Amino acid sequence: MYTLRKKAAQTKARLGTLQTDHGEIQTPIFMPVGTLGSVKAVSQDDLVNKIKAQIILGNTYHLYLRPGNEIMQAAGGLHGFMGWDKPILTDSGGYQIFSLSDIRDLKEKGATFQSHLDGSKHLFTPENVVDTQRILGSDIMMILDECPPWPAEYDYVKESMGLTHRWAKRGREHFLKTDPIYGHKQHQFGIVQGGTYKDLRKESSEFMASLDFEGLAIGGLSVGEPTDIMYEITDFNTDHLPEDKPRYLMGVGTPANLIQCVALGIDMFDCVMPTRNARNGTIFTRNGRVNVRNAKWKHHHKLLDPDFPSDLCRRYNMSYIHHLIKSDEILGLELTSLHNLTFYLWLMEQIREQIKNDTFQEWYPRMMEQVEQRI
Amino acid sequence: MYTLRKKAAQTKARLGTLQTDHGEIQTPIFMPVGTLGSVKAVSQDDLVNKIKAQIILGNTYHLYLRPGNEIMQAAGGLHGFMGWDKPILTDSGGYQIFSLSDIRDLKEKGATFQSHLDGSKHLFTPENVVDTQRILGSDIMMILDECPPWPAEYDYVKESMGLTHRWAKRGREHFLKTDPIYGHKQHQFGIVQGGTYKDLRKESSEFMASLDFEGLAIGGLSVGEPTDIMYEITDFNTDHLPEDKPRYLMGVGTPANLIQCVALGIDMFDCVMPTRNARNGTIFTRNGRVNVRNAKWKHHHKLLDPDFPSDLCRRYNMSYIHHLIKSDEILGLELTSLHNLTFYLWLMEQIREQIKNDTFQEWYPRMMEQVEQRI
Numbered sequence: 001m002y003t004l005r006k007k008a009a010q011t012k013a014r015l016g017t018l019q020t021d022h023g024e025i026q027t028p029i030f031m032p033v034g035t036l037g038s039v040k041a042v043s044q045d046d047l048v049n050k051i052k053a054q055i056i057l058g059n060t061y062h063l064y065l066r067p068g069n070e071i072m073q074a075a076g077g078l079h080g081f082m083g084w085d086k087p088i089l090t091d092s093g094g095y096q097i098f099s100l101s102d103i104r105d106l107k108e109k110g111a112t113f114q115s116h117l118d119g120s121k122h123l124f125t126p127e128n129v130v131d132t133q134r135i136l137g138s139d140i141m142m143i144l145d146e147c148p149p150w151p152a153e154y155d156y157v158k159e160s161m162g163l164t165h166r167w168a169k170r171g172r173e174h175f176l177k178t179d180p181i182y183g184h185k186q187h188q189f190g191i192v193q194g195g196t197y198k199d200l201r202k203e204s205s206e207f208m209a210s211l212d213f214e215g216l217a218i219g220g221l222s223v224g225e226p227t228d229i230m231y232e233i234t235d236f237n238t239d240h241l242p243e244d245k246p247r248y249l250m251g252v253g254t255p256a257n258l259i260q261c262v263a264l265g266i267d268m269f270d271c272v273m274p275t276r277n278a279r280n281g282t283i284f285t286r287n288g289r290v291n292v293r294n295a296k297w298k299h300h301h302k303l304l305d306p307d308f309p310s311d312l313c314r315r316y317n318m319s320y321i322h323h324l325i326k327s328d329e330i331l332g333l334e335l336t337s338l339h340n341l342t343f344y345l346w347l348m349e350q351i352r353e354q355i356k357n358d359t360f361q362e363w364y365p366r367m368m369e370q371v372e373q374r375i
Numbered sequence: 376m377y378t379l380r381k382k383a384a385q386t387k388a389r390l391g392t393l394q395t396d397h398g399e400i401q402t403p404i405f406m407p408v409g410t411l412g413s414v415k416a417v418s419q420d421d422l423v424n425k426i427k428a429q430i431i432l433g434n435t436y437h438l439y440l441r442p443g444n445e446i447m448q449a450a451g452g453l454h455g456f457m458g459w460d461k462p463i464l465t466d467s468g469g470y471q472i473f474s475l476s477d478i479r480d481l482k483e484k485g486a487t488f489q490s491h492l493d494g495s496k497h498l499f500t501p502e503n504v505v506d507t508q509r510i511l512g513s514d515i516m517m518i519l520d521e522c523p524p525w526p527a528e529y530d531y532v533k534e535s536m537g538l539t540h541r542w543a544k545r546g547r548e549h550f551l552k553t554d555p556i557y558g559h560k561q562h563q564f565g566i567v568q569g570g571t572y573k574d575l576r577k578e579s580s581e582f583m584a585s586l587d588f589e590g591l592a593i594g595g596l597s598v599g600e601p602t603d604i605m606y607e608i609t610d611f612n613t614d615h616l617p618e619d620k621p622r623y624l625m626g627v628g629t630p631a632n633l634i635q636c637v638a639l640g641i642d643m644f645d646c647v648m649p650t651r652n653a654r655n656g657t658i659f660t661r662n663g664r665v666n667v668r669n670a671k672w673k674h675h676h677k678l679l680d681p682d683f684p685s686d687l688c689r690r691y692n693m694s695y696i697h698h699l700i701k702s703d704e705i706l707g708l709e710l711t712s713l714h715n716l717t718f719y720l721w722l723m724e725q726i727r728e729q730i731k732n733d734t735f736q737e738w739y740p741r742m743m744e745q746v747e748q749r750i
Contacts, residue, residue: 037699043706067698080676081692082691298442301455311418319456320456323446330415334416
């Protein structure tokens with residue numbers, strides 16, 4: 001499904017395309033997160049026309065609980081359910097089981113958990129998360145993994161990685177002997193674990209590569225470790241991943257994180273940061289971060305960045321945006337969410353242009369600094 | 376500012392146009408309510424392009440408290456503040472003082488009230504609400520009035536009406552000797568009171584007509600009285616209003632209310648119902664009301680009304696809309712709010728077409744029944 005189009009000369013940045021039955025994706029790419037079948041506060045029309053999203057992400061854990069597999073299958077999968085005909089990636093639910101659900105009983109067979117909504121008990125196995133993602137009909141599905149916290153002892157991370165590997169093998173086998181439900185092709189990505197231990201990362205990378213997934217993710221980062229360690233492990237890890245497979249760094253990150261990790265060889269990203277921070281009044285721009293709740297915007301009767309292609313920047317003065325967020329107006333959440341995602345996708349497009357024009361090397365350290373300013 | 380274009384033959388329905396410096400308005404018309412400078416959950420782009428709003432309403436009481444007159448004037452008025460270049464009508468704040476604020480001290484001079492936000496004390500007078508609306512820069516401003524509750528004794532309503540009349544005279548005089556701030560023309564509407572007492576309504580209508588406002592509103596209805604009384608008083612009241620002035624029925628109402636009151640000679644409406652009910656999961660359609668929270672929609676994997684020009688009807692299956700509202704997803708509020716306003720404006724357009732084609736008389740009783748069904 002992946003074609004490597006170009007490798008940058010002085011960094012590990014790559015240009016590529018992902019082929020899916022719902023369309024082609026230009027990488028490096030950021031995937032907006034649509035937890036419950038909706039990218040929060042943003043309409044599908046705006047995702048396509050304003051944000052220019054090429055692919056979005058759905059959360060298996062959340063969608064399995066609400067609306068549930070029966071309704072999802074009757075709806076024709078997540079594409080039919082949410083009226084979205086571009087590519088979708090779904091995670092396996094592993095991360096949410098460990099971070100959101102109330103009780104966890106982790107055995108060789110799978111993970112038993114209680115719903116965070118009503119306390120009901122459920123079991124996720126490497127096989128049934130494939131089945132659920134068959135029902136979701138995502139273009140790319142993820143294997144079930146265990147994601148250890150940071151910091152974690154070597155022995156714990158090694159044992160956890162072993163479980164993830166055995167689950168990966170079972171998940172891959174189950175994927176290969178089951179069929180898509182809705183006529184379009186589905187792909188499966190493995191997830192490399194190993195925490196911040198390089199020998200484990202190497203071992204996990206080689207193991208996951210041996211199962212011949214259509215793509216490989218780096219899991220277990222951005223879970224609390226310092227940023228420089230995240231960069232160091234990402235750098236190390238991509239050295240041990242096959243060149244001909246797309247590389248997805250899960251749950252990352254800030255605009256600067258995306259730029260740096262592209263330089264370290266990453267092709268795909270997802271993160272709730274642009275939408276979650278938007279709802280708290282933080283917006284990301286090409287000139288830095290803005291806290292729109294800050295009193296200094298109250299009297300700023302100007303557009304923030306009239307040449308930037310988001311509604312917030314082009315149409316609304318900052319005094320108005322400040323007023324909307326301070327007054328809890330829903331339009332405030334809509335405009336900041338729409339803006340942040342427009343910016344994230346704009347940034348990825350810039351990155352692709354810079355790689356294409358052989359200017360990425362000079363451009364990226366400057367841009368990393370610029371987007372991390374506070375304005 | 377008003378041109379009467381056509382009178383229907385067998386009802387009191389009228390076609391007309393309102394001229395403002397921000398554009399022409401075709402009447403009968405419904406005005407979406409943008410309390411705090413935002414029509415809740417709807418963007419200015421969608422108001423223009425999807426809802427086809429010709430004019431929106433802002434609330435002086437709310438905008439005076441937040442963001443306040445200083446910021447509003449620095450922003451160039453409400454048009455500049457919210458990035459809206461079509462017509463705006465603002466109320467005087469009278470209704471909100473009596474319904475929202477904590478303390479009320481009603482004297483000849485004006486009304487003293489405490490902010491519902493922080494308890495701060497403020498005084499609204501017939502003169503200073505003109506000044507505040509000069510700062511808002513609305514195309515149409517309303518006079519300060521007292522709106523008695525229902526039911527209310529004759530003597531109380533008569534006395535209250537007397538106060539409203541004296542305030543109207545002062546407000547009109549102040550309007551005539553002050554100038555717009557921003558270069559565009561402003562118009563002022565009087566408000567007829569008199570409760571449900573016909574002799575008072577007649578007296579108030581004649582008094583307000585004598586002050587030669589650019590338009591006249593019927594206030595003090597839709598405050599709890601039965602619908603048939605609201606219709607009866609509206610019918611009586613329009614008989615006593617000059618033909619050459621636009622007639623605005625404040626705070627009304629349901630789709631059926633709008634249809635009936637057009638037949639009784641009303642040109643302009645506003646109401647929070649389409650947006651407020653949307654947020655509670657009630658949508659209005661040409662075939663009746665829908666409670667999208669109802670469990671029956673959970674398994675309805677179909678569009679509600681694929682030929683109706685709203686995103687909710689055309690793009691999203693009802694099972695998805697149900698899921699969004701039940702899951703408290705912001706997109707649910709956006710889609711239902713956008714739909715209800717699209718429907719209200721669509722209904723007004725239908726009404727104008729029917730009047731134009733001399734078919735209103737046959738069409739309207741059937742349509743009133745149809746829109747009040749429960750589906």
